[in-house]
Amino acid sequence: MDAAIASVTEATLGVSTPDGAGYGTPSSTTVSAVTGLNVTKYGRTTGETNGRVDAINATVNVGYDSGTARFVGQVIIKGRKGSFSAGGDSGSLIVTKDGSNPVALLFAGNNTVTIANPIDPVLARFNVTIDDGSTPPPPQDTGSIYGTVLDTDTGQGISGATVATDTGQTASTDGSGAYTIADVPVGTRTVTASATAYESASTSVSVVKDGNADAGILSLTPIEIGVSTVSSIQFNESYRGKNTDLNFTITVVDKSDSSPISGANVAANLSRSGTDWDFSGNTNSNGEFSGRLRSAIVGQTYTLVVNGVTHALFVYDSPNPPASGSHTVQGR
Amino acid sequence: MNHPIEEVLESSADLLMSVPGVVGVAQGESGGRPCIKVLVASMTSEISASVPDEISGYAVVIDPVGEIRTQ
Numbered sequence: 001m002d003a004a005i006a007s008v009t010e011a012t013l014g015v016s017t018p019d020g021a022g023y024g025t026p027s028s029t030t031v032s033a034v035t036g037l038n039v040t041k042y043g044r045t046t047g048e049t050n051g052r053v054d055a056i057n058a059t060v061n062v063g064y065d066s067g068t069a070r071f072v073g074q075v076i077i078k079g080r081k082g083s084f085s086a087g088g089d090s091g092s093l094i095v096t097k098d099g100s101n102p103v104a105l106l107f108a109g110n111n112t113v114t115i116a117n118p119i120d121p122v123l124a125r126f127n128v129t130i131d132d133g134s135t136p137p138p139p140q141d142t143g144s145i146y147g148t149v150l151d152t153d154t155g156q157g158i159s160g161a162t163v164a165t166d167t168g169q170t171a172s173t174d175g176s177g178a179y180t181i182a183d184v185p186v187g188t189r190t191v192t193a194s195a196t197a198y199e200s201a202s203t204s205v206s207v208v209k210d211g212n213a214d215a216g217i218l219s220l221t222p223i224e225i226g227v228s229t230v231s232s233i234q235f236n237e238s239y240r241g242k243n244t245d246l247n248f249t250i251t252v253v254d255k256s257d258s259s260p261i262s263g264a265n266v267a268a269n270l271s272r273s274g275t276d277w278d279f280s281g282n283t284n285s286n287g288e289f290s291g292r293l294r295s296a297i298v299g300q301t302y303t304l305v306v307n308g309v310t311h312a313l314f315v316y317d318s319p320n321p322p323a324s325g326s327h328t329v330q331g332r
Numbered sequence: 333m334n335h336p337i338e339e340v341l342e343s344s345a346d347l348l349m350s351v352p353g354v355v356g357v358a359q360g361e362s363g364g365r366p367c368i369k370v371l372v373a374s375m376t377s378e379i380s381a382s383v384p385d386e387i388s389g390y391a392v393v394i395d396p397v398g399e400i401r402t403q
Contacts, residue, residue: 002402035359035360035361035366036361054358054360054369055358055359055360055361055369056358056359057338057341057358057359058356058357058358058359058369058371059341059345059349059356059357059358060355060356060358060371060400061349061355061356061400062400062401062402063399063400063401063402064401064402070349072345074358076356076358076360076369076371085403086403087401087403088403089403090402090403106403107402107403108400108401108402108403109400109401109403110397110398110399110400110401111398112397112398113371113397113398113400114403115400
């Protein structure tokens with residue numbers, strides 16, 4: 001078989017196909033595939049598709065990046081309309097169209113056929129059953145975690161830092177950098193602290209049932225914050241038949257050394273008499289954010305105003321009045 | 333048909349799989365009766381020549397499904 005098992009937290013647990021699509025909740029009672037059985041599945045790539053068991057007891061050669069593997073005792077399914085599955089649908093539970101009884105676990109195929117492991121050996125291998133949602137999940141044993149987040153340089157607490165567990169629970173630090181996260185599943189947990197303008201740091205802590213585990217001090221190293229500035233606003237025109245497109249490029253650089261800043265989010269507004277357009281996006285590796293107004297009017301003057309530039313590691317040196325540029329459209 | 337198709341499949345699978353271009357063998361259905369399906373990447377003269385029309389009374393159906401890959 002080709003199957004895997006993952007552990008999830010209660011918060012990420014669900015027993016149905018998502019958002020009202022698909023077959024809903026599977027039955028906990030499995031059935032064996034027989035030729036002609038009508039089946040359905042809900043997969044990541046192709047969503048809900050319907051099919052029919054074409055053959056059983058199949059011996060099949062399946063291609064992997066590392067080579068070919070031969071599987072025995074497999075189920076072969078063909079789609080009712082087109083393919084039953086595609087790459088990325090692996091792991092889909094195949095159930096009977098009638099009654100949603102689990103039949104097989106999807107793992108291979110092509111445009112014509114889908115290959116699936118019979119479900120019973122998979123369940124036996126992992127010693128698991130299909131959850132039909134009829135019994136609530138057992139309550140998990142939990143404890144809490146506490147600790148402090150400090151600035152490495154100053155030794156002072158960092159206020160408003162986010163602390164997250166590997167199970168997805170989060171907390172914010174108070175004015176002294178202290179935090180507590182409650183209801184964390186027991187076991188060895190990874191705690192990661194992050195804060196704006198600091199490098200993140202992680203530690204491990206053992207959470208015991210109803211205990212309060214000390215994650216100790218997480219020291220975050222400050223990231224040096226630079227100052228960004230708009231170094232140029234340039235326009236050019238391009239032509240499509242009778243139409244003139246107005247293109248602009250805003251360049252954002254580090255004020256200290258004029259090196260380009262990539263990934264800065266630029267918000268700008270282009271206007272002419274009576275109307276305007278908002279543009280926003282990230283700068284490229286040359287520090288450039290470009291935009292285009294299609295079908296500009298020849299003879300009109302357009303003004304581009306940079307309303308803001310944001311980047312985690314740079315503060316925008318916002319001039320007053322804001323950085324701007326103008327261009328009167330010439331046409332071809 | 334003295335032998336159950338499962339037995340016939342098991343005893344003939346290795347031989348059928350050894351034919352170049354055969355990617356699978358399975359128990360299917362043809363005309364309402366159990367048959368032996370031979371899945372092939374594409375039809376070749378070698379497959380036509382090597383795969384019999386029936387084995388132990390079960391019809392052999394060749395299905396050109398294409399190569400099978402992990403999904």
